Amino acid sequence: MKKIKDITTLGFALFAMFFGAGNLLLPPFIGLNAADQWDWAIIGFGLTGILLPLLGVLSIINSGESFKDLGNRTHPYIATILGIIIMLGIGPLIAIPRTAATTFEVGLLPAFQNLSPIWGSILFFAVTFILSIRPSKVVNVIGNFLTPLLLILLIGMIIMGILFPLSPNTAHQMESMQAFKLGFIEGYQTLDVLASVIFSSIIIAAAKAKGYEKLKDKNRIVTSAGCLATFCLLLIYGGLVFLGAKSGYPLSPDVKRAELLLFISHKIFGSYGVLAISVSIALACLTTAIALTCAVGTFFSQLFNNRITYEWIVIICCLFSAVLAITGVEYIIQIAYPFLAFIYPIVITLVLYVLIFGRLIKSRLPYIGALAGTTLVSTIYLLAGFEIHIKGAENILASIPLATYELWWVIPSIVGFLLFLLLDKLKVSR
The missing domain is CATH 1.20.1740.10 (Amino acid/polyamine transporter I)
Known part of the structure; x- marks a missing residue:
């Protein structure tokens, strides 16, 4: 009771x-x-x-x-x-x-x-x-x-x-x-x-x-x-x-x-x-x-x-x-939307990757890689919100799978996670 x-x-x-x-x-x-x-x-x-x-x-x-x-x-x-x-x-x-x-x-x-x-x-x-x-x-x-x-x-x-x-x-x-x-x-x-x-x-x-x-x-x-x-x-x-x-x-x-x-x-x-x-x-x-x-x-x-x-x-x-x-x-x-569109995916990435892989992967590097991937594309969208456009970058992001559903950060975060995980494994093997 x-x-x-x-x-x-x-x-x-x-x-x-x-x-x-x-x-x-x-x-x-x-x-x-x-x-x-x-x-x-x-x-x-x-x-x-x-x-x-x-x-x-x-x-x-x-x-x-x-x-x-x-x-x-x-x-x-x-x-x-x-x-x-x-x-x-x-x-x-x-x-x-x-x-x-x-x-x-x-x-x-x-x-x-x-x-x-x-x-x-x-x-x-x-x-x-x-x-x-x-x-x-x-x-x-x-x-x-x-x-x-x-x-x-x-x-x-x-x-x-x-x-x-x-x-x-x-x-x-x-x-x-x-x-x-x-x-x-x-x-x-x-x-x-x-x-x-x-x-x-x-x-x-x-x-x-x-x-x-x-x-x-x-x-x-x-x-x-x-x-x-x-x-x-x-x-x-x-x-x-x-x-x-x-x-x-x-x-x-x-x-x-x-x-x-x-x-x-x-x-x-x-x-x-x-x-x-x-x-x-x-x-x-x-x-x-x-x-x-x-x-x-x-x-x-x-x-x-x-x-x-x-x-x-x-x-x-x-x-x-x-x-x-x-x-x-x-x-x-x-005015909140550009800020939230920038920070929300970053926090979500940290939350999801720690929940999914936290007990399996203790090294910091893979999580840093996931955040780096998300932060990169979030920054491009943030700059676009202030009418600062990087030539070709927005078209590339628009073609990323799941971008239609405002989940454009998912693939870059996965790529960053896997890349830094590989770097961590190579670092340990040496």
Whole structure:
């Protein structure tokens, strides 16, 4: 009985970590565009937004207890560089300002239609700064009451949407592979793969605190908790994709994700439902921003050996995030794509190769080779995103098998892995 209780506790904790309120905006948008092919969109989104984060957790527990242990399978310097890039992504560059922008567009704007995004950002980060500079129990209280409320609202909205579809007939079509690709790419925007390799240590520490000290017991309890969290994510994300597909919201190139979510909640629950979900999402975004700001402050203060203090890093993080948040959710998502398209395949490569070959191959060189192959093609795509084109390189990459499914990094990573594995064998034979 204790084991089941612990799995449930850790599983819901992991779910809460992955389920950022900003991610609520992605699934309905996917469903709206996928229409009748919403099931294929769920499969694509499930791979990058649900399954891969679980694999991220598993890669950590199979390597040690933190991202440093996973990164050290390649080289300590590589682990540090990847850690910095990941923390910037889930911190002031994307995730933190997105929580503030989501709060303004979904939580504040419906109630205060004349409120400036500048004042919304100032208010949000003033509270974030106060609660991050000296972490308070208030955050835990809000989180403990908020998560059940948000889940009850979402599950209720999904059940009502399934029983009484808003618009059973869709006026547009998308091919199954297009829907899959859309879901797959949008899954990057959850940032959960990046978060999984950073925050897994929290779940592992919680499992050890509950008495699971032995490696075998610890791995079992964390794996079971991960599977529970994965099921919950699939249930919520899948339901939201379905609601988007059946929403009847007019499809256009300038569809705003926040407006779509508010439209669906209003159609199902009315004005009171919109108010309730707006408040819940705003509070969820706030607690997420506080947790991420604390993580950024801790990571970089340790990285600089406290030469730059935690307090100063929190101040810098809040100021930078506040400026970027004013630009709005849609703009943040747009500018995030080149960054995510660059770093996501690199982290996925590290996670998958360590999971598959970690117990068989202990040498660092093959993993460095796999990362080198992925990083090379990711860099070419990143430069192309900034209109810097390398003659002929993009055409070659487009012809790589699986490129059509946004898996252009798979073959280069395999080539790099095998080549460096061969070099390692030759080095040993000498």
